[in-house]
Amino acid sequence: MRELLLNLAEQAMCARGYGGFSYADIARDAGIRKASIHHHFPSKQDMGLAVLDRYGERLVQRLKLIGQSSRSGGQALAAIIDLYRERAGSGGMLCLCAAMSGDVHAIDDRIRSALQRINDLVIASLEEILVTGRGDRSISVGGDPKAEATSILAMLQGAQLMARVTMNPATFDAATEVLAARIYRG
Amino acid sequence: MRELLLNLAEQAMCARGYGGFSYADIARDAGIRKASIHHHFPSKQDMGLAVLDRYGERLVQRLKLIGQSSRSGGQALAAIIDLYRERAGSGGMLCLCAAMSGDVHAIDDRIRSALQRINDLVIASLEEILVTGRGDRSISVGGDPKAEATSILAMLQGAQLMARVTMNPATFDAATEVLAARIYRG
DNA sequence: GTCTATAATGAGATAGAC
DNA sequence: GTCTATCTCATTATAGAC
Numbered sequence: 412m413r414e415l416l417l418n419l420a421e422q423a424m425c426a427r428g429y430g431g432f433s434y435a436d437i438a439r440d441a442g443i444r445k446a447s448i449h450h451h452f453p454s455k456q457d458m459g460l461a462v463l464d465r466y467g468e469r470l471v472q473r474l475k476l477i478g479q480s481s482r483s484g485g486q487a488l489a490a491i492i493d494l495y496r497e498r499a500g501s502g503g504m505l506c507l508c509a510a511m512s513g514d515v516h517a518i519d520d521r522i523r524s525a526l527q528r529i530n531d532l533v534i535a536s537l538e539e540i541l542v543t544g545r546g547d548r549s550i551s552v553g554g555d556p557k558a559e560a561t562s563i564l565a566m567l568q569g570a571q572l573m574a575r576v577t578m579n580p581a582t583f584d585a586a587t588e589v590l591a592a593r594i595y596r597g
Numbered sequence: 598m599r600e601l602l603l604n605l606a607e608q609a610m611c612a613r614g615y616g617g618f619s620y621a622d623i624a625r626d627a628g629i630r631k632a633s634i635h636h637h638f639p640s641k642q643d644m645g646l647a648v649l650d651r652y653g654e655r656l657v658q659r660l661k662l663i664g665q666s667s668r669s670g671g672q673a674l675a676a677i678i679d680l681y682r683e684r685a686g687s688g689g690m691l692c693l694c695a696a697m698s699g700d701v702h703a704i705d706d707r708i709r710s711a712l713q714r715i716n717d718l719v720i721a722s723l724e725e726i727l728v729t730g731r732g733d734r735s736i737s738v739g740g741d742p743k744a745e746a747t748s749i750l751a752m753l754q755g756a757q758l759m760a761r762v763t764m765n766p767a768t769f770d771a772a773t774e775v776l777a778a779r780i781y782r783g
Numbered sequence: 784g785t786c787t788a789t790a791a792t793g794a795g796a797t798a799g800a801c
Numbered sequence: 802g803t804c805t806a807t808c809t810c811a812t813t814a815t816a817g818a819c
Contacts, residue, residue: 412784427702430616433812447785449814503701512758513699515689516613526762558774562756565772566748569755572698573747576712586751588744598802619794632797633803641795 413451415441421462425504429459429514459511460522466507467529474536484544485594491537492587495567499583503575508533509568534560544594551593566590599637601627607648611690615645615700645697646708652693653715660722670730671780677723678773681753685769689761694719695754720746730780737779752776 419440423432434455438445452458473494481487498504508529515523537560544550552559570586605626609618620641624631638644659680667673684690694715701709723746730736738745756772 428616428699430614431700431702434814435811443784444786445813446787446815450784453814455813505699508762509755509758510699512762513614513691513696514617515761515764516617523762523764530759530762554775554778558771558778561759561772562752562775565755565759566752567755568758569695569751569753570748572695572754572758573716573751575701576694576698576709576716578701578709585744586747589740589748592740592744620796621793629802630804631795632805635796636802639796 412441412443416448416451416458417462417465420458421466421507424459424462425498425507425510426502428505428510430517456519456522459518460525463507463511463522463525463529467525467532470529471532474533478536478539483547483549483597484540484542485547485549485596487540488537488544488550488594489591491540492567492591495571496580496583496587499571499574500580503578505571505575506568509571512568530564533564536560537563549595549597551595563590598627598629602634602637602644603648603651606644607652607693610645610648611684611693611696612688614691614696616703642705642708645704646711649693649697649708649711649715653711653718656715657718660719664722664725669733669735669783670726670728671733671735671782673726674723674730674736674780675777677726678753678777681757682766682769682773685757685760686766689764691757691761692754695757698754716750719750722746723749735781735783737781749776 416437419437420432423436426432434445434448438448441448448458452461477487477490477494481490495506498506504510508526511518511522511526515526534557538556541550541552541556541559545552545556566587570583573586574580574583576582602623605623606618609622612618620631620634624634627634634644638647663673663676663680667676681692684692690696694712697704697708697712701712720743724742727736727738727742727745731738731742752773753776756769759772760766760769762768
């Protein structure tokens with residue numbers, strides 16, 4: 412049940428943000444009463460943090476897998492773009508970080524710190540990918556890899572935000588076209 | 598009073614999004630009762646749309662002014678970056694579009710259309726600036742100007758989102774460092 | 784672990800006096 | 802235009818039975 416609740420909460424938060432879902436929503440979808448949720452997660456902040464923590468752990472695994480299974484930096488970067496496109500594709504959802512970042516004012520510092528840690532994690536991964544891609548000539552990297560990685564994350568999150576407005580995943584593609592074009596495909 | 602209410606609502610929305618402010622907040626800051634707000638704006642959606650419409654009109658003026666007063670494409674692009682940095686600098690606020698985009702699920706189609714229109718407007722402005730900058734050799738423009746403009750807007754909105762998480766405007770600068778470096782300064 | 788019942792708060796909105 | 806008073810609804814959260 413705890414896992415089911417986490418799944419439903421993550422889905423809801425990606426779709427409508429931290430402030431955009433309620434215990435009532437989750438309870439209905441889970442088939443239990445909302446009071447029962449408090450047994451698993453005493454407060455909504457606890458639930459939000461638990462969702463974000465699990466999300467962070469899974470992201471680490473996924474980034475590691477992308478690094479291992481990619482035969483070039485370019486292939487890894489393409490996988491990262493796909494990772495963010497997934498959410499934008501399914502009904503204008505955001506990655507959990509972008510979704511929760513919009514509600515930073517409503518959440519406590521534990522969650523904000525976790526968000527910051529995850530962003531830094533993705534930036535570090537992207538930086539490593541850019542360095543690899545520069546080495547194997549599969550990505551065009553003009554400037555400092557760390558700075559490039561930071562701007563790429565901003566672009567990916569911004570592209571999701573813009574796609575949500577149009578309700579069209581093509582908007583995400585349009586906003587990341589330039590990034591995708593920096594990959595030299597064999 | 599109407600103008601005061603619009604100002605307070607815009608401020609609140611940039612700071613906490615559409616769902617993050619209430620008539621009670623605005624009423625307190627304006628020094629009137631919340632029932633009185635309904636005289637000026639029957640529903641919260643009406644208020645949100647009015648704020649966004651005014652924002653769009655002002656943005657048009659500001660973009661026009663930037664185009665007129667800039668002596669090069671690079672100078673204009675720098676002005677646009679500053680425009681977005683302003684908000685990120687003052688306490689992790691977002692531009693109104695980014696702030697409302699996070700709450701798209703909670704607003705009606707009139708507002709969503711207005712958001713889309715404003716995004717398109719900024720993209721068109723950026724495209725024009727890139728073309729100018731490419732012509733006068735003040736900006737490095739590699740790909741299609743329209744695609745570049747779209748990704749730049751995504752980057753700027755994403756940079757604001759990331760800066761909100763760290764509560765540090767330097768994060769905005771880090772995420773836009775690569776963009777700023779594309780400007781050749783005389 | 785889940786339930787019923789309820790508390791406590793805050794939201795947007797309306798009616799009608801002044 | 803602004804007020805008081807009220808409505809209706811949704812929210813998170815708690816107490817206590819089963």
